[in-house]
């Protein structure tokens with residue numbers, strides 16, 4: 001399963017980075033969501049140890065490092081990490097990059113991070129609860145876990161026809177979403193979960209859920225009407241954000 005995801009992201013990395021055009025000024029939670037400098041879910045990160053899981057081009061970690069955080073960022077895709085490495089060099093900051101599967105967090109010491117952060121990456125992993133138990137393990141007591149996710153309702157609607165295309169109530173693996181099929185030669189894999197599945201994974205990992213946000217900021221655009229037509233975006237909002245704590 002991880003191999004399928006890895007292959008797709010290795011192939012997709014160059015066009016994804018060109019398509020998403022993510023800023024390194026403030027962490028981007030996802031399409032049409034306010035950035036961290038508006039939401040302020042992490043608080044002051046100066047001197048904080050932050051682990052970013054599913055970092056892609058590491059733009060979020062770079063923004064935290066610019067504010068004085070000590071950052072480690074993990075991704076499964078060597079192509080995404082290669083992009084991240086160049087960007088870190090260009091931005092003249094320090095971020096430790098690790099290639100690995102975020103479902104295991106192998107090699108990361110227990111109780112060693114103040115914050116675990118993830119933007120728009122957890123919809124690609126098969127076992128969310130396993131990942132969240134690992135997040136719990138590596139967080140210090142009182143540490144925060146802030147993550148964003150494709151809003152599970154957004155993918156239920158076909159962006160072209162605006163009709164319902166998937167059963168929201170059926171948790172499952174989605175393969176070859178037609179929107180992406182022409183972009184790489186590999187199959188696109190993501191996991192559809194209900195909001196309750198995500199919340200229950202947080203609870204089952206012994207983390208305490210503090211906040212859930214379903215924000216909309218029409219200014220933080222991805223200009224691609226095949227995936228994000230603005231009339232649909234306005235009605236659902238493609239990004240959901242969770243904040244939890246290790247008590």
Ligand SMILES: C[S@@+](CC[C@H](N)C(=O)[O-])C[C@H]1O[C@@H](n2cnc3c(N)ncnc32)[C@H](O)[C@@H]1O
Pocket residue numbers: 002005006009020022028053054055056057058060074075076077080100101102103118119120121124125
């Ligand atoms: C949509 S990108 C998000 C990246 C970044 N946070 C951003 O906002 O651009 C999803 C990332 O998750 C990574 N990913 C997916 N499954 C993973 C896994 N099991 N372990 C580590 N990284 C994974 C992919 O390689 C990809 O870079």
